[in-house]
Amino acid sequence: MKKLVLFVTMFIMVLPVRADEGMWFLMFIERLNHRDMQKMGLQLTAEEIYSINNHSLKDAIVQFDGGCTAEIVSKDGLVLTNHHCGYDAIAELSTPEANYLKNGFWAASRKDELKPKSLYVRFFVRMDDVSKRILSKVNDKMTEAEREKAINEEIALIEKENNEGGKYTVSVRSFFQGNEYYYFVYQDYTDVRLVGTPPESIGKFGGDTDNWEWPRHTGDFSMFRVYADKDGNPAEYSPENVPLKPKHYLPVSLNGVQENDFAMILGYPGRTNRWMPSGGIEQNVKYAYPAWVESSKLGMDKMKVHMDKNDKVRLDYASQYAGVANYWKNRQGMIDALTKHKTAATKAKAEAEFNKWANKPGNKEKYGNVIATLNNYYSKTNEKARHDNYLVGLLRTSAFAALPYSMGRGLDAYASADDAARQQILPQLQAAIDEYYGNLYEPLEKDVLAAQLKLYATKSTGYKIAPYVAKIGAEYNNDFKAFVDKAFETSIFTTKERLGEFILHPSLEVLKADPLYLLSNDLIAQYRAKSDEQAELDAEFSRAFRLLVQGMREANPDAKYYPDANSTLRLTYGKVRSLPKDKRNDAKVNYYTTMKGEVAKYKPNDEEFDLPKKLLEMYEKKDFGRYADKDGYMPVNFLTDNDITGGNSGSPVLNGKGELIGIAFDGNIEAMAGDVIFDKDLQRTINVDIRYVLWIIDKFSGAKHIVDEMTIVK
Structure with missing residues (x-):
């Protein structure tokens, strides 16, 4: 029995001990996760999440400008992501005279949408396992330099074989410290235009003070549109380009969230190091x-x-x-x-x-x-x-x-x-x-x-x-x-x-x-x-780290393992989940925040906590329209226990039907060790409630035509 306890202790650092831990490949969802997800509230099939031959959720998720995630939310290529993900483009398009960063912007029509100099979105097409093929080219007698050379030569062949003459971007990536390899096929669109953004006082409310903190009251979102040529293909910017007709886009739910509701997030997490010694x-x-x-x-x-x-x-x-x-x-x-x-x-x-x-x-x-x-x-x-x-x-x-x-x-x-x-x-x-x-x-x-x-x-x-x-x-x-x-x-x-x-x-x-x-x-x-000397140290380390991961998996071959994040598309699932009661939060249960709490933080002319006069007036009148919660308050942010990291910014938070309920934008500072070790009690994802997003667009900004583009589910 003592040996068993020691064995479990040895592997507790790398095994997913809860359903809400793990950043999973979509191609393995049916085999590894689908049953767990159904028990928690998922109503979609694995094929509806990831399909090569038919449209699926994956077709609505894009990597945004190489460092964030975004989602398609209309049949005309409307893109929703975080304010801080669009920040660079918004700042670039702003001038002191037309300061969209400070004052916000909403295009009255498609011709008014603004094109930044350089901005792209990347669609995920498919992936496949090439571990056996690549690892067949190496052996234990090779030096690390020889091993790297052989692997890179094979990677170049695989990428060329799958790019269809340059139509696609193909990337072969290493996982589990070089013990597995997968290739990913993408299609990039470079004509991406700004549709709208709230003023910075909403999109960045709380500034550095509230960053990584809960309770949070931030409208961290912005909107763009993807354009293509008349045949739907990627094209450089042209006035002749038309809005992209995506294979799939997300319906938007107005039903809100309750504690323990199922929640899943698809996105491009940047980097975790959970095998780190x-x-x-x-x-x-x-x-x-x-x-x-x-x-x-x-x-x-x-x-x-x-x-x-x-x-x-x-x-x-x-x-x-x-x-x-x-x-x-x-x-x-x-x-x-x-x-x-x-x-x-x-x-x-x-x-x-x-x-x-x-x-x-x-x-x-x-x-x-x-x-x-x-x-x-x-x-x-x-x-x-x-x-x-x-x-x-x-x-x-x-x-x-x-x-x-x-x-x-x-x-x-x-x-x-x-x-x-x-x-x-x-x-x-x-x-x-x-x-x-x-x-x-x-x-x-x-x-x-x-x-x-x-x-x-x-x-x-x-x-x-x-x-x-x-x-x-x-x-x-x-x-x-x-x-x-x-x-x-x-x-x-x-x-x-x-x-x-x-x-x-x-x-x-x-x-x-x-x-x-x-x-x-x-x-x-x-x-x-x-x-x-450093090159020799690096080579020894690379081999030892690879063997550490290989050995741990060899010793416990029946476990379910997820690879560290590396900016490839992943799915994480969990629930809407509160933290212990916090007197700073006026909400009845500490898994959501309200506009009442936002207004309570208001400091006139403060760089981080100022708010637009119109928002304050609308709050006083309780002018929330159809976006208020059934209990009468205006929701702002909410918590889930999904496993995310940097790069997931802008990721869609979806309910069991695959409907958009929020946008992930942050984590909580108590669980900041999450890139190295998942804390099942403290780890939380902070999300913008989609009802607050829609209220800002429709009621506050007067851009109802943007909301009308979306498929709203009541």
Whole structure:
């Protein structure tokens, strides 16, 4: 009996212990999940969720611009996603005079819909298992480099075989740390236009303060439309394009939610690491994430000073700031949650039990050194992890940390070419200059660069920093402001005008002596550098991690396993589920919030908690129309216990009939360790109630014609 208890303990970190845990492949729903889902309230067949030959739910779910999820909600290609997913496009389309980010926007007709420069949605067509085919090309005698080469060659063949002459995008992905492989076929549409967005005071209500928090009162949604050519095929933007007629779109339910109602979410979760060893968790908590948090906060603070003073600067940097802020709070929440729940210690205990199994006579040759190898890797890379996160923070928040490198490669080619070749290079070079330099604000960029260089140079003390940065620090006594001021006086990269002068009088000597070019090249080289020792460590780690996962699955072959998230389409299912009563929430049961609670948070002219005057007036009149709950209140957000992560933002929350009841947009900070370990008691998904979305569109915004496009179920 004692051995059985130890065996269960060893695998508790990787097995789905509840129906609401797991991010599942759609092709396996019938075999692995359908019976569980039916017991919980699903009324659809597995074929209605995922079918290759017939339309199904999968055809209404799209990956939105590579990083979020969205859903088709009308026969004319209407797309619903989060406000924060559309944020970049909305900010791009805004000006100080027509500030759609601040004031909202609703197209009165299709001709008024707005096209951002670059935005696409990706439809999932099909997937298949190619594990046997790919793994037949490798053997245990190969080095990791040889293994990778053989796998990549086979992947290239599979992708070519299935793209139908370029019609589809095909991606072969690794799962279970290289123990399984699947290919995914997609179709991309690039003519995607903004239909509408609520004002930022609704779409981002609560700002950074409420981010990752519950109770929540945020109308986090925006709407777009997919366009195609007259035959329904993907096409570049053209006034002649027509709204896409999708294979399937989601009906929208006005019936609301009750606790314990079935809820499923389909989407593109970005990344989880639930097989991560204890050493990786410890490294993140003590080395990597603190550096990420510190560099992010520094960059935000420097940006904010200038954004608060200038409306154009605020718009130009709004998306970048929001992205940095989101992960700043996420990483701090991860530190707190992983520390509080002693996740590394729990994993270490499970690994100790695995090590006993691995060192039994029949297993030792293959698995005996796995845990020791993993632990050795982390002990030797802890300081590098800290260094790398300070460096990435610098590259992520400072345009001039990376821009001179990328722009300089084009300038180098231009200066090295003859006159004829220069004429061919020039249009692309000019286009890049126009794109990169249109929205840069020099005072902000100087402040961010100087502050981040100092942080990187003075905090990455356990690992050798970039040589040129070290040289600057020594020459300027770590006064990086003085260096940046001087560099901006002389560099050709600071303005479009200086770059224009360089194009007229190109000189490799000038380029290669430019201080910002030297700095940027040094930072990128440091970011990409890998010593022979590090390459060997990485190879040993890759093999050991793959064997860890293989060994754990081999020891318990009858369990149901789900792979870590990696931006491929998944389904997660669970229920509407409350958290313990919270005095901050006026709702009777703590699984939903109301407009009463939203108004209670209102702070006039506050950046995070202001509300439109019209919304306040409509609340006072209880002008909720048909969107109010049967108990009379206006719902805003609700909770489910679905298993999601970043990338699921914008995912549809569906009832048992496949009807849209909400849009997922966040998780709760108490369960921030969820990317590493699922907490069945704390893990929640925060969703916008679809009734609030429809009320904002119809009653508040006066865009009833948009609601009329949808199929509303009462």
